[in-house]
Amino acid sequence: MTMRVVYGAGPGDIDSYGTERLRSEFLVENLFRPGRIEFAYTHVDRLIVGGAVPTDKPLAFGDGADVGTPHLFTAREMGIANLGGGGTIIVDGKSFALANRDILYVGRGAKEITLASDDAAEPARFYMNSVPAGADIPHRLISRAESKPLDLGEERRANRRTLRMYIHPEVTPSCLLLMGITDFAPGSVWNTMPPHLHERRMEAYLYFDLAAEDRVVHLMGRPENTRHLMVANGDCVISPAWSIHMGSGTGPYAFVWGMTGENQAYNDVSPVPLESLR
Incomplete structure (x- = not known):
């Protein structure tokens, strides 16, 4: 298991960033490596993102050394989405079977998590979001x-999509984590349109189900000072609360969204008129 650290930046910092600096601060690559667990810790609301691809043997984690607690879940909660073949997650001896696009909520206090694939030839691809939690x-x-x-968007604007809430007060409770998956109607490519800000919550976007040759052009930054990231399959964008987050794909794709911050009010957003973007 490895744990990277991402410190993030303020909106005024990106003026001096070239492509590589922008990517290093806001894009997490290579989360999904066969037979490994990969985590990245960001100081943007202390979110941890992770990926795991168990193949011929299970993978386990739970130690809290990287976050300074006895166990990773001593003061944290987590959502785990399966984006691959069928798999199993065992939490302190209790087993959960996850099909593609199922999500497991793991509450504060868990000791050990074991991840396994049903078929090593078509392994599960577990994507994880973890945030500090103050409730069991x-x-x-x-x-x-x-x-x-x-169901959101319009066909004529190429942004028809189905957003599915999983970890959300209307579906299953959590302390601070929100998590879900968005899929697009055939022919639609724009996500999070129209753009907006939510100053009280940060967000992480994990783009998946892209063909190897395709990319999502993810736009970030303040509305009057935007930048872009070229995002490949399995890449995760860390989106601070001060940044817009929207993008368009060169081919079909989906994404997992995860949020944390001051509240869980999904509609607590400030719309950004398209004509104000620069």
Whole structure:
């Protein structure tokens, strides 16, 4: 297991950033490596993102040395989304079977997590978001069928999409974490349109199900001072509360969104008129 640290930056810092600096501060690559667990710790609301691809043997974690506590979950909660083949997650001896696009909520106090794939030839791809938590909430598996779908966008604007809430007060409770998955209608490519800011919450975007040759052009920054990131399959964008977050793909894709901050009010946003973007 490895743990990278990402410190983040303020909106005034990006004026001096070239491509590589911008990517190093806001883009996490190579989370999904066969037979490994990869984590990245960001000082943006102390979010941890992670990826794991168990193959011929299970992978386990839970030690808290990297966060200064006895266990990783001593003062944290986590959502784990399966973006690959069928798999199993064992939390302190309790087993949960996850199909593609199921999410497991792991509450504060867990000691050890074990991840396994049903078939090493078609392994599970577990994506993780973890944030500090101040309440004990039971672990819960949320299947895709149990998520709450919201149909958004318009075909004429190429942004029709279905946003599914999994870890959300209307579906399953958590302390501070929100998490869900967005899929697009055929022919639609724009996400998070129209753009907005939510100054009281940061967000992480994990783009997946892209073809190897495709990219998402992810726009970030203040509305009057935007930058872009070229994002490949399995890359994660760290989006601070001060930044817009929107993008368009060169081909089909989906993304996992995870948020944390001062509240769990999904609609607590400030819209940004498109004509104000620079």
